[in-house]
Amino acid sequence: AQSVTQPDIHITVSEGASLELRCNYSYGATPYLFWYVQSPGQGLQLLLKYFSGDTLVQGIKGFEAEFKRSQSSFNLRKPSVHWSDAAEYFCAVGASTGTASKLTFGTGTRLQVTL
């Protein structure tokens, strides 16, 4: 069974500083990997995804992530954080069910941005 670990429960960064959120996964085959963001009381918005190909993936809102098979990692980065980036971030790994991907989520990292 697949699993996801997000080691950092809570991270605080200053606006304008760089950001890296860690994600490690466990899956027997080539994984489908996702990063989602959730604002309080809201659903999830997809930031980016990795299925195959280039291991550096660009997403929305200036986010990027790099798939490193040797480290089983898919860390999320942003060079300059904005106050509006404060939210909960979830990494997820997907396993194909044939026509869809069954997702397993990490426990999330809460990002706080100080001005």
Next chain:
Amino acid sequence: GAVVSQHPSWVICKSGTSVKIECRSLDFQATTMFWYRQFPKQSLMLMATSNEGSKATYEQGVEKDKFLINHASLTLSTLTVTSAHPEDSSFYICSASGAGGDYEQYFGPGTRLTVT
């Protein structure tokens, strides 16, 4: 594109009653829909996977007689919490996945259920 809606967004019900939550894909056909439950400040836990016209597949530990899932069409899935109790209070989120090998899930905005 790929918008998923949920209704209601917020519901309060009395203990012992049932409540139905709807999940709709507005601009695509969803061959597979997923239902998640999220407790405060915790991650999403998959409850069940449903394919249009088939019985839902429930995750281990989820009571299928308590959480009834119906996926009667390619744009609508419903979750009915039967005989609700306060411990069923939670944030319920659905997602939908289209056909054609698109493995991405599109998430609804969630429904906050409070059982008094």
